[in-house]
Amino acid sequence: MPPDDSPSAATATSGQRVRSSKLTRPDLLEMYRVMALSRTLDERVWLLNRQGKAAIVAAAQGHEAAQIACVFATDPSRDHYLIYYRELTTLLAVGLTPLDLLKGFLSKEGEPMSGGRQFPTHGACRNVDLFSFSNVVGTQLPQAAGVALADKMRGEPNVTVVYFGDGAASQGDCHEAMNFAGIHRLPIIFFCENNRYAISVPLSKQMAVENIAARAAGYGFPGVTLDGTDPIGVYEAVYAAAERARNGGGPTLIEVMVERLFPHTSDDDHTRYRSAEDLRQMRSRDPLPTFEAQLRKAGILDDATHDRIWSEAKRLVNEATEEAEAAPYPQVDQFTRHVFAES
Amino acid sequence: MPPDDSPSAATATSGQRVRSSKLTRPDLLEMYRVMALSRTLDERVWLLNRQGKAAIVAAAQGHEAAQIACVFATDPSRDHYLIYYRELTTLLAVGLTPLDLLKGFLSKEGEPMSGGRQFPTHGACRNVDLFSFSNVVGTQLPQAAGVALADKMRGEPNVTVVYFGDGAASQGDCHEAMNFAGIHRLPIIFFCENNRYAISVPLSKQMAVENIAARAAGYGFPGVTLDGTDPIGVYEAVYAAAERARNGGGPTLIEVMVERLFPHTSDDDHTRYRSAEDLRQMRSRDPLPTFEAQLRKAGILDDATHDRIWSEAKRLVNEATEEAEAAPYPQVDQFTRHVFAES
Amino acid sequence: MAVMTVLEAVRQAMLEEMRRDSRVFVMGEDIGARGGVFLATDGFLQEFGEQRVIDTPLAESSIAGIAIGAAVNGMRPIAEIEFADFVWPAMNQIVGEASRIRYGTNGNKFAPLVVRMPYGGGVRGGLYHSQTIDVVFAHQPGLIVIAPCTPYDAKGLLKAAIRADDPVVFLEHKRTYRLVRGEVPEEEYILPIGKADIKRAGSDMTVVSYGLMVHYCLEAARKLSDEGVEAEVVDLRTLAPVDRETFLESVRRTSKAMVVYEDNRTYGIGAEIAATIAQDAFHDLDAPVVRLAGPDVPAMAFAPPFEAEFMLSPEKIAAAMRDLAAY
Amino acid sequence: MAVMTVLEAVRQAMLEEMRRDSRVFVMGEDIGARGGVFLATDGFLQEFGEQRVIDTPLAESSIAGIAIGAAVNGMRPIAEIEFADFVWPAMNQIVGEASRIRYGTNGNKFAPLVVRMPYGGGVRGGLYHSQTIDVVFAHQPGLIVIAPCTPYDAKGLLKAAIRADDPVVFLEHKRTYRLVRGEVPEEEYILPIGKADIKRAGSDMTVVSYGLMVHYCLEAARKLSDEGVEAEVVDLRTLAPVDRETFLESVRRTSKAMVVYEDNRTYGIGAEIAATIAQDAFHDLDAPVVRLAGPDVPAMAFAPPFEAEFMLSPEKIAAAMRDLAAY
Numbered sequence A, B: 001m002p003p004d005d006s007p008s009a010a011t012a013t014s015g016q017r018v019r020s021s022k023l024t025r026p027d028l029l030e031m032y033r034v035m036a037l038s039r040t041l042d043e044r045v046w047l048l049n050r051q052g053k054a055a056i057v058a059a060a061q062g063h064e065a066a067q068i069a070c071v072f073a074t075d076p077s078r079d080h081y082l083i084y085y086r087e088l089t090t091l092l093a094v095g096l097t098p099l100d101l102l103k104g105f106l107s108k109e110g111e112p113m114s115g116g117r118q119f120p121t122h123g124a125c126r127n128v129d130l131f132s133f134s135n136v137v138g139t140q141l142p143q144a145a146g147v148a149l150a151d152k153m154r155g156e157p158n159v160t161v162v163y164f165g166d167g168a169a170s171q172g173d174c175h176e177a178m179n180f181a182g183i184h185r186l187p188i189i190f191f192c193e194n195n196r197y198a199i200s201v202p203l204s205k206q207m208a209v210e211n212i213a214a215r216a217a218g219y220g221f222p223g224v225t226l227d228g229t230d231p232i233g234v235y236e237a238v239y240a241a242a243e244r245a246r247n248g249g250g251p252t253l254i255e256v257m258v259e260r261l262f263p264h265t266s267d268d269d270h271t272r273y274r275s276a277e278d279l280r281q282m283r284s285r286d287p288l289p290t291f292e293a294q295l296r297k298a299g300i301l302d303d304a305t306h307d308r309i310w311s312e313a314k315r316l317v318n319e320a321t322e323e324a325e326a327a328p329y330p331q332v333d334q335f336t337r338h339v340f341a342e343s
Numbered sequence C, D: 001m002a003v004m005t006v007l008e009a010v011r012q013a014m015l016e017e018m019r020r021d022s023r024v025f026v027m028g029e030d031i032g033a034r035g036g037v038f039l040a041t042d043g044f045l046q047e048f049g050e051q052r053v054i055d056t057p058l059a060e061s062s063i064a065g066i067a068i069g070a071a072v073n074g075m076r077p078i079a080e081i082e083f084a085d086f087v088w089p090a091m092n093q094i095v096g097e098a099s100r101i102r103y104g105t106n107g108n109k110f111a112p113l114v115v116r117m118p119y120g121g122g123v124r125g126g127l128y129h130s131q132t133i134d135v136v137f138a139h140q141p142g143l144i145v146i147a148p149c150t151p152y153d154a155k156g157l158l159k160a161a162i163r164a165d166d167p168v169v170f171l172e173h174k175r176t177y178r179l180v181r182g183e184v185p186e187e188e189y190i191l192p193i194g195k196a197d198i199k200r201a202g203s204d205m206t207v208v209s210y211g212l213m214v215h216y217c218l219e220a221a222r223k224l225s226d227e228g229v230e231a232e233v234v235d236l237r238t239l240a241p242v243d244r245e246t247f248l249e250s251v252r253r254t255s256k257a258m259v260v261y262e263d264n265r266t267y268g269i270g271a272e273i274a275a276t277i278a279q280d281a282f283h284d285l286d287a288p289v290v291r292l293a294g295p296d297v298p299a300m301a302f303a304p305p306f307e308a309e310f311m312l313s314p315e316k317i318a319a320a321m322r323d324l325a326a327y
């Protein structure tokens, strides 16, 4: 881990970049802060589900480090994010607030992504080009290729990041998207959050190879497998891939090995299909304590900062919960709107 | 080319095989005979199309060597063939007659595969497990995985061969089928007849890699690329793959590089999209003269045998043409049958 | 007689058929150790092993395609699509292929597979876990489409589907899974495919429906009965080939007809039923055929008020019945 | 006025829009050097180059998905599906996704793409080059579905589709491509989406149709006219959202209605039209609404007698008109 306060500007060749190829100490602290906020919010929504208030929750716990790194290494002010459904950290990182998200979980009026029409975290943002249209796994991949194609046609050096899981990699759409992206050298990052399970189906029943990254060779672009609990490693790989994409170098498949610390969703019970040993190993790969230890060792995080970050997260989530719970449901007359363009 | 009259029985470990790992001289002559018959018939149906009698023709010319080798290296008495639409040689090799096929091209009564309901060469055979249900490219691949799965479940050591083109390899179904076959180590051969074009779309617009065989690694089984104008090389590779499949070794992707000597179908004009140079090179890779020269050099084929084979082919095709032309169309009342099981 | 839920009836039908016939096997996402997301295959892995209880990769087109291939090669696959909303990638294999195998081979081959899928709304499923996907299957000749609504029907029809020599799409309304309980005989029985069932006799109007809506129609009919109006409720059970005789015969007696379906209204299942009644019972009708259905919005939205607005209810149906009775 | 074929009208509509708006581009199989298998994009590669004329891999789901992504990101893609029969792999992206983007994002995003596809029979296409695939699109709220039958309509409606801010499925009947010629204004024009068109006025009955069948209905109407019966022929043009007012108004005048469609009869487009007429013009009808359609077999078979038996013809339609007139 090489924290550094002085970013080297050399590699930022194109357009406005938020960060440089090397993360600064404030960057690292900020990453930790968002991860803590995500964890706090995630725990809250799970609780709200258990209280019968949130109908469905897919926890991002275990994926936080990879998600924050991916957003930090790209530019939410211009890049495109076609996210998956387990992306709480990604959503906080691009700028959604706990209140925005809680309104989604409770489907309350003012929910910004779908007006309460969709499952939490689905829909599209207004200020950032981030979206997740559907729950149908895999559809986002060709769509992302199309988003990237449009940028390429207009000569705009933006990157499209498309998120998917190890399960999604089996869909025909994944193959078709990667094949097209390879042929047209599209500015796209295929960001696979491999947590070794698709609901209950383990990797060994999902594919006959060890890593999804192995497929990239069949599409003519690089693929790498990374430890998704290491945000700095992921940052560097995504940063490099994004630079290459902006400069006409084409797609990259980045596979991050993460753990799904919770059951698939609040409707699932993973003890039905995961062994005690598997669950124990999984817990040992929680990215939060690891990253915290790294930051402490590097002298970036001390007790006071740590406590401030977590108590601040708790306060934000508490306030947002209160406000979201108090908010009304959307007006029913909204539900016939936006079928077609309103002229 | 090592022609040999005494087959080594050593490799034929399982069940009844028609041939051994090494082709005998009679085998080679028989292969040439079927290729000549296929070529003669193909030329005839193209003519019938130009005369307005055959509505649609997809010529197999250029693919004959690969097709005959694949059938010879497997066992039509028990293996399964899910064919593509450019498989005249395959069909003759498994035992259909020129008359059967001509009735298909002219959609006459007694056509054995679909009763005249489908395009020529589509439907299913009665005596051999060979079928081609639809014109929708790619659908045969998961279906073939299912056929192989059924054999595996029952412990029957049969091989499923599924045929497809370079274009078909882009379909999501191709990915899904290969992925599943790899996971379950199915007894299947993915037989890709790569003729560098999908109608007008050249390989460079179909994929970013050189060979489709490169994809096999991503599914955990071997893939090879062969010269599809060399029937002996193709025979040996398919034979080995079939043996492995029968013995629980799982799938193989065999890609044969062939030429499509004619336009895509009788509705196409390839001069719209192929350069004069490309067409010239293509013609130089006609497998028939090459194989003929090989056989002559090895002393297997002489002028008399050659002339007998071709004149016999012509006679068969002539007679079949006459009979097929004279045959009536199917009875119209047949067309509401076989929607559901007839009890 | 045992009392059980629709879900349990579905599970038992498969269990019995798998015990009876070694060609029958199940495949789909999470059907193994997990026992299916709704637990329809709970315990199957333990009893039948990994060979006959196949957890597939997340790839619906291949789930259907592999089932087709296995069926053509002598097996009796039951493929589960986790939610009907996710069947779209498999449409090509189901609607485009399975339906035409017998016809396109002149009867040389056939594909006896069953594709089961939970469908329907009222479960806070939002746009992509609430869809009613039926007309696309029912419109395709060569496919049998079944949509039962009681445990008795579910068990008897699923067993019939597994034994049928043709491809069957078997639609299970999610909301009925645990909500609807009913008696199921201990002994084996099979119900006929292609026969509608009069779930309630009545002389004042005929109400044709299927799935969850049958229960809502029955509830509405009970209310109307208190008001002196007797509605006959016909459950289609098989959507294709559809049993026209049963509902036409009913309409000829009652002279008034209503069709109730949960899906979007326009070009939905109810259009065919209404058109058939209007054509074939034209002279018997005392009023136009009423269609009650979901609104023409792209899908059921997530927030409770949206879902309530989309879904029909016994109250909404009773109101429409009242209007029709008064016509 | 220039006289041209439907195919040429389609080509010119795209050509003009691509010249007018740099966001418009075409993509699909063989549309580049080949100019499309029907030559609808003949010359486009030469004029607009590889960036705007994209020969895609053979993968329909991605063709639709990529078009969606490009549309959401500011472009105006026109995706060609080579034959409608091959659109099934793309159903998930078209019906499941494109239709719900605006709705599912509460209007934050929208997908202005056009998916064109040649469809229909009577061309010796056999099971997989003859299909009429329309009800599956038309049933999905959020999709616009257009099926023109003349060069004038094809051009004016395709231009409207390209400019529309919603996803459009544009169905071109293959048999009309070269068979049907008609006048097309030299100057630019746009036709309104969602408006049916009375192709022939008449007072004795209303015949509702679309696509190739409109021409057959017109031919039949001309025959009937010689016999003293005047049929009004309504061309739906837009299948969704469907223009009910135009045909209802006509039926109210004529008191007799017939719906003619090429596709399999049951659960087809005509069911909705017939049900709507039977419900909303109930008291105006002097006879049951007649539906004439293709038979319920899995698809159109290849041999000439089979194809002739499947397809409606002016003669078959005239016979049904005669019966209805005599009713």
Ligand SMILES: Cc1ncc(C[n+]2csc(CCOP(=O)(O)OP(=O)(O)O)c2C)c(N)n1
Pocket (backbone or CB within 6 Å): A086, A135, A136, A137, A138, A164, A165, A166, A167, A168, A169, A193, A195, A197, A198, A199, A260, A264, C029, C058, C060, C082, C086
């Ligand atoms: C097409 C489709 N099939 C099935 C589902 C049901 N489903 C939702 S998530 C999921 C597993 C996805 O696994 P993975 O891609 O590994 O993501 P993870 O949940 O592990 O993050 C499944 C099967 C779906 N949403 N879409």
Ligand SMILES: Cc1ncc(C[n+]2csc(CCOP(=O)(O)OP(=O)(O)O)c2C)c(N)n1
Pocket (backbone or CB within 6 Å): B086, B135, B136, B137, B138, B164, B165, B166, B167, B168, B169, B193, B195, B197, B198, B199, B260, B264, D029, D058, D060, D082, D086
């Ligand atoms: C799903 C689908 N899309 C498009 C077509 C139209 N089509 C028929 S053959 C073909 C090209 C296939 O190319 P390839 O797989 O390379 O086989 P080849 O004809 O070269 O032998 C296309 C695009 C089709 N039949 N099915």
Ligand SMILES: [Mg+2]
Pocket (backbone or CB within 6 Å): A165, A166, A167, A193, A194, A195, A196, A197, A198, A199
């Ligand atoms: Mg996973």
Ligand SMILES: [Mg+2]
Pocket (backbone or CB within 6 Å): B165, B166, B167, B193, B194, B195, B196, B197, B198, B199
């Ligand atoms: Mg090819």
